[in-house]
Amino acid sequence: MSVETATKSIALIKRVLSQSGGPTGPFMPAGLGTRSAPPPPGVEPLTLTALSGVEDLDRDELVLTALAGTPVDRVAQEAAAVGLVLCPLIPLGTGGTLGGLYASGSESPCAPVEGHLRDAVLGVEGLTGSGAPIKSGGRVVKNVTGYDLTRFLCGSRGALAVITRLHWRLRLLPTDSIEVVIDCPATDVGARLRALRALPDPTAVRIDLNAGRTRVRALIEGGRPSASARAEQLKRGLGPGAEILSVPDEQLAPWLAPPAGTREHASVRGWIERIEELGTQSDGVATVFPYIGVGTTSAPPASAPLDAIPFGGEITRRVRSAWDPEGRLWDPHRPVPREVLS
Amino acid sequence: MPGRSDAALFKTLARILPRTRIITDSGERSLYDTDGLALYRGVPGAVLLLENAEEVIAAVRACHHHEVPFVPRGAGTGLSGGAVPLDEAWILDVTGMDRIIEIDPLESLARIEPGVVNLDLDRAASDYGLRYAPDPSSQRACTLGGNIAENSGGPHCFRHGMTTRHILALEVVLPDGTLTSLGSRSGATAGPDERGLFVGSEGTLGIAIEATVALIRRPEQVRTFLASFSSLAASCRAVSRIIASGARPAALEILDRLTIAAVEASVFRAGYPTDAEAVLLVEGEGSPAEIEEETAHVRAACSAEGALTFEEADDLEARTRLWRGRKGAFGAMGRVARDLYVLDGVVPRRALADVIEKIAAIGKKYELILSNVFHAGDGNLHPNISFDARDPEQTTRVLAAGAEILELCVAAGGTLSGEHGIGIEKRDHMGLVFTELELETQTRLRDAIDPRGLSNPGKVFPGGRSCVEAGHRGPGHAARVERIIG
Numbered sequence: 001m002s003v004e005t006a007t008k009s010i011a012l013i014k015r016v017l018s019q020s021g022g023p024t025g026p027f028m029p030a031g032l033g034t035r036s037a038p039p040p041p042g043v044e045p046l047t048l049t050a051l052s053g054v055e056d057l058d059r060d061e062l063v064l065t066a067l068a069g070t071p072v073d074r075v076a077q078e079a080a081a082v083g084l085v086l087c088p089l090i091p092l093g094t095g096g097t098l099g100g101l102y103a104s105g106s107e108s109p110c111a112p113v114e115g116h117l118r119d120a121v122l123g124v125e126g127l128t129g130s131g132a133p134i135k136s137g138g139r140v141v142k143n144v145t146g147y148d149l150t151r152f153l154c155g156s157r158g159a160l161a162v163i164t165r166l167h168w169r170l171r172l173l174p175t176d177s178i179e180v181v182i183d184c185p186a187t188d189v190g191a192r193l194r195a196l197r198a199l200p201d202p203t204a205v206r207i208d209l210n211a212g213r214t215r216v217r218a219l220i221e222g223g224r225p226s227a228s229a230r231a232e233q234l235k236r237g238l239g240p241g242a243e244i245l246s247v248p249d250e251q252l253a254p255w256l257a258p259p260a261g262t263r264e265h266a267s268v269r270g271w272i273e274r275i276e277e278l279g280t281q282s283d284g285v286a287t288v289f290p291y292i293g294v295g296t297t298s299a300p301p302a303s304a305p306l307d308a309i310p311f312g313g314e315i316t317r318r319v320r321s322a323w324d325p326e327g328r329l330w331d332p333h334r335p336v337p338r339e340v341l342s
Numbered sequence: 343m344p345g346r347s348d349a350a351l352f353k354t355l356a357r358i359l360p361r362t363r364i365i366t367d368s369g370e371r372s373l374y375d376t377d378g379l380a381l382y383r384g385v386p387g388a389v390l391l392l393e394n395a396e397e398v399i400a401a402v403r404a405c406h407h408h409e410v411p412f413v414p415r416g417a418g419t420g421l422s423g424g425a426v427p428l429d430e431a432w433i434l435d436v437t438g439m440d441r442i443i444e445i446d447p448l449e450s451l452a453r454i455e456p457g458v459v460n461l462d463l464d465r466a467a468s469d470y471g472l473r474y475a476p477d478p479s480s481q482r483a484c485t486l487g488g489n490i491a492e493n494s495g496g497p498h499c500f501r502h503g504m505t506t507r508h509i510l511a512l513e514v515v516l517p518d519g520t521l522t523s524l525g526s527r528s529g530a531t532a533g534p535d536e537r538g539l540f541v542g543s544e545g546t547l548g549i550a551i552e553a554t555v556a557l558i559r560r561p562e563q564v565r566t567f568l569a570s571f572s573s574l575a576a577s578c579r580a581v582s583r584i585i586a587s588g589a590r591p592a593a594l595e596i597l598d599r600l601t602i603a604a605v606e607a608s609v610f611r612a613g614y615p616t617d618a619e620a621v622l623l624v625e626g627e628g629s630p631a632e633i634e635e636e637t638a639h640v641r642a643a644c645s646a647e648g649a650l651t652f653e654e655a656d657d658l659e660a661r662t663r664l665w666r667g668r669k670g671a672f673g674a675m676g677r678v679a680r681d682l683y684v685l686d687g688v689v690p691r692r693a694l695a696d697v698i699e700k701i702a703a704i705g706k707k708y709e710l711i712l713s714n715v716f717h718a719g720d721g722n723l724h725p726n727i728s729f730d731a732r733d734p735e736q737t738t739r740v741l742a743a744g745a746e747i748l749e750l751c752v753a754a755g756g757t758l759s760g761e762h763g764i765g766i767e768k769r770d771h772m773g774l775v776f777t778e779l780e781l782e783t784q785t786r787l788r789d790a791i792d793p794r795g796l797s798n799p800g801k802v803f804p805g806g807r808s809c810v811e812a813g814h815r816g817p818g819h820a821a822r823v824e825r826i827i828g
């Protein structure tokens with residue numbers, strides 16, 4: 001899409017939003033709909049898939065600018081063609097739009113080493129519910145000019161702003177990926193995680209639980225001699241039974257994304273307990289990224305009604321009422337944790 | 343509401359705080375009239391020395407009730423006038439809240455109060471083989487509260503990211519006294535990243551009273567490299583080559599000729615070659631195998647750009663010596679002139695050499711002594727102007743040159759600040775980056791959180807009221823700078 005056409009489309013969205021007292025709305029910004037249910041009756045979808053295109057990809061500065069409706073896979077493909085990958089390691093096969101990825105605030109399992117998804121976005125442009133322009137950040141890595149709306153709006157799920165354009169950080173494509181795995185009873189997970197914590201952090205750590213047994217998986221970016229040395233070091237650290245396996249490219253996206261299930265949040269310590277508990281249940285299944293506190297499980301947790309976790313807090317509430325007093329953007333107020341992925 | 347009443351506020355607070363922790367004496371108040379920038383000054387109506395969360399909440403509620411503006415304050419090392427009180431705002435000094443509440447090695451985090459000094463946290467973490475990554479040059483004095491409010495950086499933020507990346511959760515007192523929790527122990531957020539909004543908000547959205555911060559493992563091995571070049575442009579090109587090679591150094595810093603000379607003539611002497619136009623300081627960290635890979639990349643890049651000298655240091659003593667010059671650079675500039683104006687602009691990496699050349703021309707035009715120390719990997723420039731703030735005519739030229747340099751950075755595709763914040767210093771330049779409507783969206787946000795405009799008013803946004811005087815430093819300043827660099 002040319003800059004001119006993009007500007008026209010954005011102006012159109014602005015007109016729709018600022019039509020005060022009009023018959024339409026509230027609106028729900030939407031990408032490809034891979035991660036959201038269709039809007040309920042009375043809520044109109046504001047589909048952004050037409051606002052699509054990579055406007056600039058700068059191989060030297062390691063940054064790209066794309067319109068929010070651009071499919072993530074298209075962006076990833078264009079980056080891969082010049083040997084780059086979207087941070088934090090967002091591989092091909094992710095699905096959805098760039099705006100949807102950003103607005104759903106997806107947590108990256110690579111966060112402890114690479115930073116969260118919100119750390120990879122350098123700048124954002126968009127519109128508030130009343131059609132006022134939002135701009136934050138830009139194409140440089142360090143930027144403390146004005147409020148950090150780039151981070152604030154990451155995870156805002158269409159309730160605070162319509163995202164139109166994003167500046168995203170890139171890095172060199174890993175030549176291949178390897179993982180160090182160890183199978184053990186669920187009761188041993190704590191010991192394995194403690195052993196891992198004493199070693200340099202791998203790119204990501206994942207635990208798969210099935211029928212009382214767990215597989216602890218540490219992902220390492222391969223291709224360089226130092227990566228193999230690192231893998232050997234982790235293998236030794238994890239103890240007898242640990243193995244080094246390669247992760248084919250097409251397996252990387254499923255490795256990094258949690259499969260379907262009930263979403264739960266807990267600390268590392270909390271997850272150790274939870275896995276031990278689920279391990280005693282014959283149908284206990286879980287996929288956990290312990291270092292970022294997120295996992296999906298087959299069974300709802302016994303305590304803490306997760307539905308009660310609100311979407312944002314006091315700050316979000318105040319900003320929403322200031323930016324969108326007429327409520328033109330639909331406030332889903334839907335709980336994040338119970339959401340089912342895929 | 344009856345409007346602002348300092349007397350009523352004093353009465354309320356005298357019931358809560360011991361008299362010794364409410365500073366009203368004009369001499370003592372004037373110790374708080376500036377920050378590390380020293381170009382702006384304003385005497386606070388009073389200073390409150392707060393020691394715990396309950397006191398902060400009570401003080402903010404009272405300020406809100408009596409409509410008295412307030413300024414959160416840490417160590418006062420800020421470089422954009424952020425902690426300078428305007429309109430006789432009261433200072434809420436939280437340096438007394440300096441407890442490290444918890445360090446949890448399994449979760450790799452620490453829970454701290456805002457007055458903890460950056461380096462103290464790092465030292466405490468080292469007992470567990472961990473570290474706190476952001477390392478501003480002021481880390482011996484600045485507080486985590488100030489770091490959070492400014493989203494501070496440091497040399498090692500090139501690889502590890504700025505303060506915001508290391509803040510997992512915050513307890514914040516909003517400007518009306520409401521206590522709210524942002525983020526979570528894992529750093530995940532349910533919905534918008536309120537944590538991310540607060541970081542870098544420069545004291546305008548309330549006061550952080552507790553933070554949960556991420557700690558990372560100390561590297562197995564560290565190697566520091568020093569390369570010297572016959573032109574600044576060559577040193578900048580070497581940086582781009584290193585990044586393009588796939589190396590991931592922790593730090594990439596450049597010092598120019600004038601800075602090298604000042605450092606070498608000072609107590610921070612580091613053995614930098616004084617005949618070079620620039621030195622590039624690189625730090626690699628990781629496993630021994632990673633270090634060898636980094637070394638090959640760094641060596642090749644520097645050699646391709648015709649480095650005059652190339653030095654590697656593995657042992658702590660030699661590395662400390664190489665860093666001494668960089669860490670002491672601002673202090674060393676004290677030899678050149680009485681005062682130093684440290685600017686903070688960002689440009690795309692490829693524009694570095696060109697912009698620095700243009701900055702030199704601006705220095706010439708205004709007849710000023712201008713040197714450069716910068717975070718080259720991030721394109722974050724620190725043009726330093728040496729001057730005498732007692733001379734108002736010189737100060738006017740300094741400010742005019744500063745404004746032109748900022749315009750230059752923005753025109754090159756960069757921005758006004760990479761780590762020091764906007765404060766008072768750059769608020770009137772915000773129009774270079776944002777349209778009026780875009781700024782209005784931000785001020786609406788601020789007004790929504792602080793409808794009475796009490797938390798650090800007059801900062802960040804243009805047109806703030808001020809009773810600022812340029813060219814004066816408060817009596818406390820010299821002592822503070824000594825503490826940082828000594």
Ligand SMILES: Cc1cc2nc3c(=O)[nH]c(=O)nc-3n(C[C@H](O)[C@H](O)[C@@H](O)COP(=O)(O)OP(=O)(O)OC[C@H]3O[C@@H](n4cnc5c(N)ncnc54)[C@H](O)[C@@H]3O)c2cc1C
Nearest residue numbers: 031032033034035036096097099100101103106157158163
């Ligand atoms: C490593 C990794 C981890 C992931 N983890 C998660 C996760 O934790 N949770 C999760 O939900 N998904 C996760 N995903 C999937 C990711 O969020 C989707 O791929 C995303 O791209 C959805 O895009 P979509 O266009 O289908 O969005 P949609 O399903 O259409 O929309 C998703 C949400 O974003 C909003 N939205 C979409 N576009 C805009 C816009 N332009 N402006 C404002 N709001 C908009 C919608 O209102 C809706 O709330 C993960 C992906 C990866 C690679």
Ligand SMILES: Cc1cc2nc3c(=O)[nH]c(=O)nc-3n(C[C@H](O)[C@H](O)[C@H](O)COP(=O)(O)OP(=O)(O)OC[C@H]3O[C@@H](n4cnc5c(N)ncnc54)[C@H](O)[C@@H]3O)c2cc1C
Nearest residue numbers: 416417418419420424478479485487488489491495545550
């Ligand atoms: C010699 C020298 C070197 C420096 N080097 C660097 C560097 O390498 N990188 C860098 O980024 N900066 C650097 N600085 C700038 C400065 O040290 C940082 O901005 C630092 O974070 C300020 O911390 P402080 O405790 O001194 O904060 P202060 O100066 O007291 O306050 C700074 C701002 O933070 C707000 N604030 C303070 N505490 C809180 C709180 N608890 N809650 C909310 N708001 C609060 C204040 O209102 C003010 O707006 C340097 C300064 C000097 C003098």
